Ligand code: GLA
């Protein structure tokens with residue numbers, strides 16, 4: 001053998017060894033178990049039940065086809081009963097038992113509720129309320145995130161747990177804390193940290209004064225320690241400086257991200273083979289979730305749709321939008337860490353899940369990119385604040401209907417897991433999802449109904465009704481892969497974002513922008529420009545005036561392709577086309593000479609502007625239909641009313657999900673060659689779904 005040949009042989013061998021050694025690590029931190037199984041299970045609280053019951057619970061879980069539990073969040077005092085003394089033996093016994101039952105474990109760092117001894121020894125760890133008193137110990141999520149003591153205590157319990165459990169064969173990953181959510185602590189530590197954070201951000205007081213526009217009301221600050229926490233007046237932001245308020249939102253979000261970062265650093269160092277995630281809250285508005293997701297391997301979230309629609313069963317598109325937001329945080333699939341299992345509530349509870357609904361809620365999430373599924377909770381607790389937050393099992397611990405439905409759902413997911421692996425949602429459309437604009441509109445909505453999520457929701461629902469998947473993306477995302485971009489409510493519009501959107505249209509993209517876009521710069525100061533500011537040219541319009549509409553509605557005269565009998569409500573931009581065609585004009589005094597909806601051909605692309613809110617949802621169906629046709633996007637099929645479709649694709653496979661949101665059976669015509677992955681019998685081209693039914697077809701190309 002020549003030397004060269006030997007050398008090549010050596011390289012190949014080295015590469016193979018490297019691949020072999022690296023693979024298990026990659027797998028362990030991926031969505032699926034090393035054996036390729038999807039993680040399916042429950043949130044379990046061993047400390048809530050006598051130890052003699054654990055084996056029975058684990059046996060029932062195993063029988064249901066579950067292979068994972070999340071445990072230990074909220075058990076800090078049981079793991080560290082006094083400062084620096086750790087008692088892990090009970091959790092060891094549980095982990096051993098779980099391992100025997102082939103159930104893997106996600107450990108929660110328990111810092112979302114502090115032991116009584118922490119509050120007693122270190123009262124400064126409790127968050128301070130606006131009235132200057134500390135919050136009372138005995139709730140949860142009531143700590144100060146600036147306080148150094150709390151951070152050290154959090155690092156200590158995290159490190160102790162990580163070192164103790166790193167080699168336990170049952171442990172596969174970690175959940176940091178629980179539902180980070182920007183506590184609004186007003187202690188002097190938080191005030192000082194805010195001042196430091198601002199000093200780092202602005203460098204000089206001159207720059208801060210300019211950015212905050214403090215010449216208004218004589219609010220110029222001359223020393224950093226003069227800066228106060230903006231007075232939020234219980235969330236109404238009635239009086240504080242809008243720029244200061246926006247920075248305060250950014251700061252409190254960052255405090256949580258930093259706190260999580262402390263834990264992640266330790267977990268990465270001590271447990272490099274474990275994944276790290278956090279349980280997000282979908283459309284929750286107090287955190288910049290892009291930031292919170294950055295340090296994690298993947299996002300998980302807690303989905304409680306039945307709670308949101310307490311009295312009205314039926315259309316449930318908001319969890320789909322939340323799922324799209326969750327997938328957009330890392331442009332990656334996600335998990336459900338807590339999935340609705342029964343009637344939900346702390347004082348009063350919601351309706352029960354209808355037969356089939358438990359599985360349907362889960363399938364909807366898988367359709368939008370969920371690759372792991374844990375139901376909250378295993379068994380309804382007999383103690384504490386959540387006695388009415390029902391689990392798969394009732395208080396009596398007997399496996400009943402909800403248990404059986406979850407087991408059946410798990411069985412279906414097992415049938416699907418090989419086809420699902422390596423696929424994600426196939427979306428030809430992007431919607432920009434931007435926390436700066438969301439926050440700025442909460443601080444100053446302009447008119448009360450101008451809510452960021454509601455505004456985006458109108459378009460998102462219409463896309464789902466049209467059978468088109470949507471990616472929710474950050475404002476700096478690469479848009480080149482999308483044929484259509486909806487940039488709704490970009491109230492805060494830095495010039496770079498405006499230029500990127502312009503460039504997107506120039507290259508042939510189709511863009512939609514709408515009310516109150518481009519009003520503010522990144523510091524939440526109003527631009528001294530005619531609206532829509534930097535987007536004026538691409539949109540081909542100017543908006544010299546605008547108004548909120550209270551109780552009045554303007555009639556609209558609507559042209560092709562939107563045609564219909566529609567009204568403008570809540571708000572009206574008085575739009576002057578400057579090159580754009582008017583697709584709808586106002587038909588009421590005093591705005592007859594102004595347009596409400598326009599479309600502009602700009603270089604190779606098209607840019608739409610919608611300057612009002614139309615109360616009739618069918619308007620949005622027409623609008624989205626017209627946009628899709630401009631963008632040349634054809635849905636795989638158009639679902640019948642009440643049925644949602646979603647497509648996941650990858651690795652040469654395309655999977656079509658059909659989800660019935662109605663409380664009655666439907667028959668869906670599927671005009672495509674497809675085979676059912678769940679093996680229902682069906683006439684070709686026709687699928688029958690029971691109430692809350694859901695199924696998955698593999699499309700044959
Ligand atoms: C949240 C939390 C859980 C539990 C449930 C039910 O999502 O993460 O700990 O409190 O709500 O209330």
Ligand code: ZN
Nearest residue numbers: 144185187190
């Ligand atoms: Zn504080």
